[in-house]
Amino acid sequence: MKDIKAKILSNEKTRYVYYKMVLDAPYIARSAKPGQFVEIKCSDSFEPLLRRPFSIHRVKGKGSRVKEIEILYEVVGKGTDVLSKKQKGESFDILGPLGNGFVLPRAHAPNLEPRAIIISGGIGAAPLVFLAEELTKKKIKTIVLIGAKTKKLILCEKDFKKFTSEVYVSTDDGTYGCKGFVSKLFHNILKTTESNFETVVYVCGPHGMLKCIAQICEERNFECQVSLEENMACGIGACLGCVVKTKTGNKLACKDGPVFDSKEIIW
Amino acid sequence: MTGLGVKIGKISLKNPVMAASGTFGYAKEFEKLVNLKHIGGIITKTITLNPRAGNPMPRICETAAGMLNAIGLQNEGFDNFIKEKLPYLSKIGTPVIVSISGNNIDEFFILAKRLDKIKSISGIELNISCPNIKCEGLVAHDAKETYEVVKAVRKITGKTIITKLSPNVTDIVKIAKAAENAGSDAVSLVNTFLGMAIDIETRKPKLGNITGGLSGPCIKPIALRMVYDVSRNIDIPVIGIGGIMSASDAVEFMIAGASTIQIGTANFIEPDVCGKIIKGIEEYLRKHKIENIEELIGSFNDKR
Numbered sequence: 001m002k003d004i005k006a007k008i009l010s011n012e013k014t015r016y017v018y019y020k021m022v023l024d025a026p027y028i029a030r031s032a033k034p035g036q037f038v039e040i041k042c043s044d045s046f047e048p049l050l051r052r053p054f055s056i057h058r059v060k061g062k063g064s065r066v067k068e069i070e071i072l073y074e075v076v077g078k079g080t081d082v083l084s085k086k087q088k089g090e091s092f093d094i095l096g097p098l099g100n101g102f103v104l105p106r107a108h109a110p111n112l113e114p115r116a117i118i119i120s121g122g123i124g125a126a127p128l129v130f131l132a133e134e135l136t137k138k139k140i141k142t143i144v145l146i147g148a149k150t151k152k153l154i155l156c157e158k159d160f161k162k163f164t165s166e167v168y169v170s171t172d173d174g175t176y177g178c179k180g181f182v183s184k185l186f187h188n189i190l191k192t193t194e195s196n197f198e199t200v201v202y203v204c205g206p207h208g209m210l211k212c213i214a215q216i217c218e219e220r221n222f223e224c225q226v227s228l229e230e231n232m233a234c235g236i237g238a239c240l241g242c243v244v245k246t247k248t249g250n251k252l253a254c255k256d257g258p259v260f261d262s263k264e265i266i267w
Numbered sequence: 268m269t270g271l272g273v274k275i276g277k278i279s280l281k282n283p284v285m286a287a288s289g290t291f292g293y294a295k296e297f298e299k300l301v302n303l304k305h306i307g308g309i310i311t312k313t314i315t316l317n318p319r320a321g322n323p324m325p326r327i328c329e330t331a332a333g334m335l336n337a338i339g340l341q342n343e344g345f346d347n348f349i350k351e352k353l354p355y356l357s358k359i360g361t362p363v364i365v366s367i368s369g370n371n372i373d374e375f376f377i378l379a380k381r382l383d384k385i386k387s388i389s390g391i392e393l394n395i396s397c398p399n400i401k402c403e404g405l406v407a408h409d410a411k412e413t414y415e416v417v418k419a420v421r422k423i424t425g426k427t428i429i430t431k432l433s434p435n436v437t438d439i440v441k442i443a444k445a446a447e448n449a450g451s452d453a454v455s456l457v458n459t460f461l462g463m464a465i466d467i468e469t470r471k472p473k474l475g476n477i478t479g480g481l482s483g484p485c486i487k488p489i490a491l492r493m494v495y496d497v498s499r500n501i502d503i504p505v506i507g508i509g510g511i512m513s514a515s516d517a518v519e520f521m522i523a524g525a526s527t528i529q530i531g532t533a534n535f536i537e538p539d540v541c542g543k544i545i546k547g548i549e550e551y552l553r554k555h556k557i558e559n560i561e562e563l564i565g566s567f568n569d570k571r
Contacts, residue, residue, distance in 0.1 A: 001299050001300065002299070002300070003300055003537075003538055003539065041536065041537075046332035046333075046483070046484050046485075046512075047331070047332065048329060049329055049332060049333065049334060049483055049484070049532075049536065050329050050334060050535060050536060051535075051536060078329075093537070095300075095538070230324065230325075231324075231325050231326070231327050231328065232327070233327050233334065233336075233535040234290075234296075234534070234535040234538075236292075236296050236297070236300070236538065237292060237296045238290065238291060238292035238296040238297070238312075238534065238535070239289075239290065239327065239336070239338070239535055240312075240321065240326070240338045240341050241325075241326045241327035241336065241338065242326075242327075243321065243324055243326065243341070249320075250320060250321065250341065255296075
């Protein structure tokens, strides 16, 4: 983890309220793992005062030329609004990589191949594209389910398709893909795909969705890794602001997470 | 070479910049980002005799130029502190002051008695002013209770005692005097201001605890005024706390009468802010040809 000055290489609206920012941050790009995050000091003034946490969306470049990170974000408040107005060439302080990321699957049983199912809800797609890339690099069979309220909020479908042909979409209102929650799509996929795999589910999205997916995974005895989002100040485990209740006591989203084994969480 | 050294009770600090309780963990959290031994002093996250789970989420919320927190003194308790946190703190090479809190005088007494035996601990800060714990009136809201807690701790330890005061009182000078009379070596002020924030869409509080402590640059002018008032009325050192973000803020508190200062909320935003402020103070002293920082303390010019 380091606190570095990073220059903005680009900062553009991708669609609707979603923006993508590319930052020149070689140290972070080289040490980041999928699921980790950075804390960005959006402004030098006191508005906003605290840094804002963003998961690392992509790392760009190859080998020793890895030097850029991408942040995918939704404009929801003061911090992200300031961020969305930043211009190419400006720079700011960025602290990272922070937290513990996703754990890639290991096959336990000798005859079972690992299979990853990635489930993304809304802006929850942000850390999952990096994960899909790493999984497919390791030649792990990967299925991606993307859910959102409506068509225009579906994120990263093309990005995921670069890594796997098995990408499925659902919208709550049925304007695109299957109609209904992504948990319904998950049920359907499980019914229609082979089950002789050691399945690991990776999920990021709204709290209610995480809880629902975690429950399905528990019923099926799948390992399920959830990426949680909490208000946080420091990002390094000092302020104790981002507590997550777990079966083994209070844990911190910033330091112990943001990725947790869903069975650990008290939902 | 400019002299940055300051003394608080029996503690000699190499510079007046200290990390405030609750904003610096147990220092290890910052080891990769900060040269810890350069900091003047480190005040730990408050410990209590028994573990405390703290308050429900959400625990923090940003406000205009500030933040509210309602952590609720979450900590693993004394035994865990000694086993898990103290070994690291002892190796840093800068004075470590342990912040303690208790539900009653006995708990303060027991904690101080146990800490008194530990050589690597330089001092004790009495957190009698955390606004986020549920009890019948805070110690720091009452001069008599403040006196009694400090007196009890004074009896059991020769270590430097710093009493941390609450700004949520009618007359902070009166409480500071009570701490001084009971034998406190210094007072630190201010703890956070009790505040709240509401989500107008849901009409629910933005904090799980409803109310919380306000900190950050928005409280600085009030904290500064309190440091000014207290330092003119007591003879023990005052440690200034409240929204210090830069070296010029730190210098301002020292001119107002603070012997040292503590950095709180700024640690969350800029992990190495203490280092930056130490450098900035040195530059200020050089620029103003001040040889010894003690010349700065209380050098407020009241002629208009």
